[in-house]
Amino acid sequence: MKRVAILLTLSLMVALASAVSSFNYATCILQPVGNSGVSGNILIESRGGNIAFLTNLNGLTQTSHGMTIRTTGDIYGASTAGEVLGATAVPYDCSTVAGSIANVTNGVDGLYIKANLDISGANSIVGRVLAITDVAEGCNTTASATVLAQCVIGIGNKDFIPQGSGITPPASGIVNTIAYQAADASTPQSGICNLSPTTGNTVNGIVYFNLETNGSITVTAAINNLDTSSAHGIHIHGFGDLILANGSSVGGHWKTGSQVHNLPPNNTRELGDLGNVCVYESKIGYYKYNTDYFGNQNSVNNFIGRAVVIHAIRDAGFNATFGARIAQCVIGLGTATSHQTIPSTLSFASEPICTPDTTTTTGSTTTTTTTDATTTGTTTGSSSTIVPAFIMIISLISFLLL
Incomplete structure (x- = not known):
């Protein structure tokens, strides 16, 4: 009976580990800077301690363009995202600087692996800018390259992973449990x-x-x-x-x-x-x-x-x-820079409820017909309350079978 209890306990623990497995996935949808014409999307997945970048890029004209992660998440202008993440000196070692990813080219299905990055925890790249430049990544100052397209890395939605991307979320369990930037003195508040x-x-x-x-x-x-x-x-x-x-x-x-x-x-x-x-x-x-x-x-x-x-x-x-x-x-x-300020002459209610509209029309700027359901698409919670409950159940079963 004791052996049965042990086997049952082990099997339940394996099932528990599977149920609470995490899936860290992010996306970055490029926006062209100026009239560059460069666009595309980049899918980002945690793979065995490394980060995989899967690129689908359009509008690049040369054989090699730098792809880097920047220090902030500000895409207001071509230079507002800051320097390459981790580049404290110039020139730098591309293999060790966190934000130096790869040299990329036009087309679909580019795959680039980076070992010293993360998309979860205190060193997460989520919320930072990914930039594509006009020249190859030369491990030099960012001032020597012009940004052609950029995007802010966001938490990916597993329900919209493009078919054929090679990214497969777990069939069950906790998904998108990305931990966000740690609140410390070095992180912008x-x-x-x-x-x-x-x-x-x-x-x-x-x-x-x-x-x-x-x-x-x-x-x-x-x-x-x-x-x-x-x-x-x-x-x-x-x-x-x-x-x-x-x-x-x-x-x-x-x-x-x-x-x-x-x-x-x-x-x-x-x-x-x-x-x-x-x-x-x-x-x-x-x-x-x-x-x-x-x-x-x-x-x-x-x-x-x-x-x-x-x-x-x-x-x-x-x-x-x-x-x-x-x-x-x-x-x-963010940074300390404010690109657009609120006029001091305006006043706001303590709660942004707003009185009912005098009209229900939405004007010429609203032409889409997609409606928004308020009950769909919740974010995933923490597994911290699930694990103790399962452990208690496992322990109780083991005790009864001994």
Whole structure:
């Protein structure tokens, strides 16, 4: 009987290990800088202690172009992402500098392996910029190369992995358990999200996240080309995966446990429920909200790598729909630089609820028809509460069979 108990215990432990196995996967959807014409997508997966970069690139004209990771997550301009990650001196050793990835070429199915990087934990590259340059990576200063395209590395959504990519998530268990940037003195305590329009729209702008000295977070935004006759829902979504241009691959709202969609200040709303944008000046929509709702997750670094989405119409709260996703972005590691400020003459309500719109039309900038379901696409929770429960069950079974 004792032998049976031991065998049963071992088999249950194997099943448990399989059930809580993690799958770390990220994406980076390139945006051309200026008129470079360079675009594409890069899939990133953790493979046995190494990081694999699978590239699908378009518009490159030379046989070799540098691919590097930069220090920040700011793609506002061609040089706002900073230097190559880990390059403290020039020239540097490409084989040991974390942000020096490879020399890439045009086309599909490029595979590049990097040994001294991570997409989870304190040294995660999630939320940083990946850049493609006009010349080969020469292990020199970034000033010698021009950035042709760049993207912010976001948390990948396993449900939208391209077919034929060679990336296969586990059939069951915990997926996308990427741990975000550690909150320490060397990590910027701010986030930035450069909005780009979804298919058929023209909305763009910037969203900032700043950690205040009291532990709260102030979210501000300046958004262009909105229909100013309407309020517009603004939310943090669970994944930073922009592989689909209509916005659907970012999944549902960032949430945990049994949270249900609602407006601030409801204390059971989803973590990503930020209310509405409804203050306008000179055809620009502005947003400002200070909150400590995130509780023990109240760090900018916990939503680095997720997405911000702007919706076509007002978010009315519980059980509401709020129209198409008209702009999206990946939240990257911020800097002290602010590219767009809120006019001091504007005032904001303490909670961004916004009164009901005087019209339900969304204007000419909203042409997509995709609707947003408030109950889909949750983010994965931690396995820390699952493991102890299984261990207790295993121990009890073993005791009874002895």
